[in-house]
Amino acid sequence: VLETFLYGNAGLAGLHGHPRLEVEYGDISNIRDMMRASREARAVIALAALVGDGACDIDREETTAINIESTKLLCHVV
Numbered sequence: 001v002l003e004t005f006l007y008g009n010a011g012l013a014g015l016h017g018h019p020r021l022e023v024e025y026g027d028i029s030n031i032r033d034m035m036r037a038s039r040e041a042r043a044v045i046a047l048a049a050l051v052g053d054g055a056c057d058i059d060r061e062e063t064t065a066i067n068i069e070s071t072k073l074l075c076h077v078v
Contacts, residue, residue, distance in 0.1 A: 002026045002037040002048075028070040034077045044078050046071055 001012065001023045015021050026033030028048045038044055049067045050056050056063040 002028060002033060028074065029065060031073060031077065034074060038074075038078050041078070044074065046074055 001021065003009075003012070003023060003025065004027050005025065012023060016023075024033075024037050026037055028034060048070065050063045056067075
């Protein structure tokens, strides 16, 4: 898991210490973070996105950067 923990770590707290889960602090919009996190990955599941009209309407440029540009970056990294 590559995560910025912008909204805390409650979602992953129950999995802390699981032997088959690696959690790294990083940002999907940072190519170095993505390269580091995916280096030995056998699979990648992209879940990072801003969703819902309300959240997406707050900052359309940020929504595009996260939802589209970061996904494109991920495709180039893996």
